[in-house]
Amino acid sequence: MTGFTDYWADKVLDQSTGKTSIGAAPTVSIALFTAVGTDAGTGFTEVTGGSYARVTTSGGNWNAASSSAPSTVSNSATLTFPTATASWGTVIAVGAYDASTSGNLLWWDYLGNFSWKPFTCTLASPGVLTVPAHGYSNGDSVVVTSEYGGTLPTTGGSWSGLLTVAGVTTDTFTAGVNTTSTGSGEVRKVTSQAVASGVQVSFTGGSPGNLVLTLA
Numbered sequence: 183m184t185g186f187t188d189y190w191a192d193k194v195l196d197q198s199t200g201k202t203s204i205g206a207a208p209t210v211s212i213a214l215f216t217a218v219g220t221d222a223g224t225g226f227t228e229v230t231g232g233s234y235a236r237v238t239t240s241g242g243n244w245n246a247a248s249s250s251a252p253s254t255v256s257n258s259a260t261l262t263f264p265t266a267t268a269s270w271g272t273v274i275a276v277g278a279y280d281a282s283t284s285g286n287l288l289w290w291d292y293l294g295n296f297s298w299k300p301f302t303c304t305l306a307s308p309g310v311l312t313v314p315a316h317g318y319s320n321g322d323s324v325v326v327t328s329e330y331g332g333t334l335p336t337t338g339g340s341w342s343g344l345l346t347v348a349g350v351t352t353d354t355f356t357a358g359v360n361t362t363s364t365g366s367g368e369v370r371k372v373t374s375q376a377v378a379s380g381v382q383v384s385f386t387g388g389s390p391g392n393l394v395l396t397l398a
Contacts, residue, residue: 185397187223190288208280208288211236212261212393214383215275215290217343223287226277232268232379237261238282245389257391262384270377274323274344276385276393292325294373295394301326302366303335309361313369314353322347323374324357328367335365344372 186194196202213236219225239261247255277290299316303309318324323344328334334341338360345357357369377383385393 184291185395186221186289187287188221189223189286191221207241209238209240209282210278210280210288211238211282211285212385213277213279213287214263214270214273214377215277216271216273218275218290218292226275226287226290229270229273229377232266232270233264234266234270235264236279236282237263243387245391252396254390254394254396256389256394257385257387258389259387259391260384261387261393262382265382266377266379268379270381270383272374272376273383274372274374289395291395292370292372293375294371296371296373298327298330298368298370300332300366301369303361303364305335305361305364307338307360308356308358309335309337310349310354310356311369312354316353316355316369318347318350318355318371320348320350320355323372324369325372326357326367326369328365330368332366332368334367335359335361336363337361344374 193204197204214229215226217227243257243259245256245258247253275290275292278288279285280288299313301311301313303311324347326341341359347355349356
């Protein structure tokens with residue numbers, strides 16, 4: 183799920199155990215995605231056309247990693263993409279590659295600085311998710327996973343992709359998925375951004391900046 187890809191996690195673990203050096207620091211290029219894939223770094227749909235290009239960064243564009251449980255790093259400088267000359271579609275995630283084109287995906291995350299929350303779900307049509315004091319509103323977009331624990335309920339549909347929140351109460355909501363068993367997992371709110379021609383996407387820098395990577 184979000185965070186390091188398998189490729190980069192392996193590199194960090196080999197470095198941490200003295201097995202193999204990561205080597206020279208990569209030149210990190212930031213990419214925008216309209217669909218996400220897997221930790222293997224495959225299945226992602228990156229924006230193309232309309233003057234799109236990744237934003238190449240250097241170490242000076244980033245704050246030093248800090249804090250603990252979780253540790254975070256963010257952009258100190260504003261990162262600005264070219265102005266779109268055609269529709270880029272609806273962007274839902276951002277990622278970092280070690281090259282300005284092609285290359286290896288190092289890490290990625292959904293848009294919106296929202297945390298993962300544990301949920302339980304009923305057998306119903308649609309299934310009712312319980313997340314105490316979730317703070318979601320009808321119409322919000324969310325994603326779910328069992329990667330951090332739990333077993334997703336079996337369904338007559340699918341838990342994949344963006345789901346739409348409905349039927350909100352203080353502690354419960356539905357996400358349009360009919361379930362055929364009970365289950366549990368993690369849910370997270372996602373911000374999506376339609377990028378029309380003439381729009382310029384940027385992530386404001388600061389301490390912290392708008393683009394934050396979090397690791398436990």
